[in-house]
Amino acid sequence: MSDNNYSTNNQHQGNDKLFSTENSTQNSEPVSQNSDKRCSKGLLPSSCNTCSLSNLCLPIAVTQNDISQLEDIIKQGKIIDRGEHIFSEHTPFRSCFAVRSGSIKTYVVSEEGEEQVTGFYLPGEIIGMDSMNTDAYSCSAKALEKSSVCEIPFDRFETLATQIPTLQHHFFQLMSKEIKESRQLSMLLSKNTAEERIASLLLSLSERFKRRKLSPTQFRLPMPRNDIGNYLGLAVETVSRVFTRFQKSGLITVQGREVTINDLDKLKDMLKHQTKCLS
Amino acid sequence: MSDNNYSTNNQHQGNDKLFSTENSTQNSEPVSQNSDKRCSKGLLPSSCNTCSLSNLCLPIAVTQNDISQLEDIIKQGKIIDRGEHIFSEHTPFRSCFAVRSGSIKTYVVSEEGEEQVTGFYLPGEIIGMDSMNTDAYSCSAKALEKSSVCEIPFDRFETLATQIPTLQHHFFQLMSKEIKESRQLSMLLSKNTAEERIASLLLSLSERFKRRKLSPTQFRLPMPRNDIGNYLGLAVETVSRVFTRFQKSGLITVQGREVTINDLDKLKDMLKHQTKCLS
DNA sequence: CGTCAAGTTGACTAATCTCAAAGAGCGTGG
DNA sequence: CCACGCTCTTTGAGATTAGTCAACTTGACG
Known part of the structure; x- marks a missing residue:
């Protein structure tokens, strides 16, 4: 088996080695432990271009120019410590988030305080798409390990999507995929x-x-x-x-x-x- | 109880009475039994404006002008007999459909030919949103009773959505809602x-x-x-x-x-x- | 090295499935 | 207009999977 050729992905949690070869720019995690840190545009020239995940979370067909516009609105590389929340159910919906490293779980809490896990998200995947039709997040998102995410402010994103058809198209696709996957989970559970x-x-x-x-x-x-x-x-x-x-x-x-x-x-x-x- | 004041909705299947008071123009079902019939633009001046369901399937904020543009691309009032398909899994994805009357079930079929129902759709609801990220429908849609649907050709719709931001916004919302509902089904099934x-x-x-x-x-x-x-x-x-x-x-x-x-x-x-x- | 959370294992219980058969409803054709 | 046949629905009895409760083991971490 040629599996041994893969880089290992089972280091202890939060280890950024996972991405060190993938992000050529310095936006991987170790820079700061501060969970509130953000790479403000300009300071850390992190780029969707050089992010190995872009083929997952960005439209393939987007041009160089489009990407810079996207980068303008996306707040990249926010660090989330293990157990910390990215957003909480019922708080105002502002942004979707692309997972950059680590892993995230989403869940809702019933009236009795019982937790129901609704999904696991890995790098390259997007959280928050189930909240776009309401003013509040419809679930909470918590880091299962030290993680980093890119924030996509939704109002600005919507505006941009009307200007970049491929972006709109791509996002429709992502959402459609999300629907399909959720469907599949339902089927799994039902049968x-x-x-x-x-x-x-x-x-x-x-x-x-x-x-x-x-x-x-x-x-x-x-x-x-x-x-x-x-x-x-x-x-x-x-x-x-x-x-x-x-x-x-x-x-x-x-x-x-x-x-x-x-x-x-x-x-x-x-x-x-x-x-x-x-x- | 004041429930008696509601119009009854339990006539035998396919009865169009349900909508006769709602659609002032002549686009309700009885005109033709031909299941392939379409109201070609101009012949039957059916209108999203006068459709009582528009508050469900159309963006509230869309202007008069926007609606006419929508009407230009939407093929309204296609009749589907009980048991007939609106689309089949694995066939090329072209359009989403808004249910106008009747009821639709969607389902997928496993390799062994076992059916799995994935959803029930009633008037005002939209089918096909789980197929937008692939070239083919990811489920089949079949009428549970005589029904009618409005066809929304997706490529033209996408173009229009880039031109009418509220339309894009509304569709994002619809899809988000679909994700949420599917999530809820999963939760229901899991617990x-x-x-x-x-x-x-x-x-x-x-x-x-x-x-x-x-x-x-x-x-x-x-x-x-x-x-x-x-x-x-x-x-x-x-x-x-x-x-x-x-x-x-x-x-x-x-x-x-x-x-x-x-x-x-x-x-x-x-x-x-x-x-x-x-x- | 002690503590606490996470994971494992066993015994028992309960919910739902399966199989089987009978009853009801509806559409079709005589 | 009724009878036939089909599908849909209901009901019963037994089998089986997964849940619950309880105790024990393991592992991480200070």
Whole structure:
């Protein structure tokens, strides 16, 4: 297997090594521990151009000039410490955020104070698109580890989107994708067993790591079992048992949050009879 | 209760009476039974202006002039017979559709040919937004009863949206809402019992009928139990049993697909401890 | 090295599914 | 206008998955 050629992505949390080769400019995390730090335009010449994630979060077809306009409105590289919030449910909606490094979970809280995890977001993915039709965020977003995000002020973005058709088009696509993925989660939850749900999550993570040129078969779960269970509608105990079962059958190797997928095809086969898995 | 003042919405399927008072111009269904019929511009001067649903599917703030531009690109009042498709999964994505009358279900089919219902759409709601990021529809849409839809060719719509900011804004909102609702479905499926799921669906329908000035407490279910179960991740038998239980407890009265909600508050209370119900 | 959070494991319970069969409703054609 | 056949719906009994409760293990970190 050629997996060994991938750069490892299982360092301890918050380690910026992950991105050091990807961001040629100095906007990776270590510069400041201050969670409120922002790269104000000009000071740190961070650029969407040189960001390796731009193929994920930016429209491919955008021109050089368009990108500078985007950079003008995007506040890049805000650092979020583990456990800190990017935004909270019910607070005024102002911006979407692109994850630049680390990992984010979104969740809502019921009247009884019970938490429901609604999603996990990795670098290159965008948070907040479910809040665009209201004045307030419809979920909270919290960093699962030390992370950094780029803020996209929405009113300015909307204006820009009317001026740059490809930008509008791209954003429509991103939102459409979000709808589709949420649909897929619904399907997963409505029809599938615990094992299938977890297989699906593992494959989803695998795919997303792969997109970022990281190993699709060996990675660190950014979230605790608790959050996995919450997200997939399973009890923590069930999650734990399924991991154990998977390990015993040789499908995967787990060591805490470190996961190695030993048989990717077999994992995919588990979802064969489904319409679609998570993405 | 003043519910009796609502116009009834439980006639047999395909009856256009539902909309005869709402569309002052002659674009309601009976004109032609040809399912391929389209109101070509000019022939039938159907208008988004006079459509009672425009407050649901059109941006509020759009001006008179904007509406005419919209009307130029929208093909209005296409008739779909019960069981007919509006579009099929994997066929080229060209248009979104606004439901004008009747009801539509969307679904995907797994490799084994198993169907998974992904949504129910009522007048004023828009189908196809989950396909905008691909060249092909990501689900199929089929009429649950005789229905009519307005076709929104997407490429022309995108162009128009760049010219009319409020239109773009409105569409962002619609898509955001779609994401949110799908999220809510996921949550419903991941945490709630059969009873809660069905209560949530009933409330969702109730709310949507109410928006259309129809009775929120007395309506006809547009879909069979089978589809309800499929959508909510329950066996048909479970759906049936829950309806029976609800009836026995006096919460609702069911007679086939006719439903009367006797205690709306109690129904809502069932979802009290949740983050949110369907919408 | 002690503490606390996270993860694992076992035994029991409960909700929902599956299988099976009967009953009701609706459209079609005679 | 009614009978037939189809689909939809209901109901029962038993099987199974996942949840709950409780205890124990592991690991991170000061």
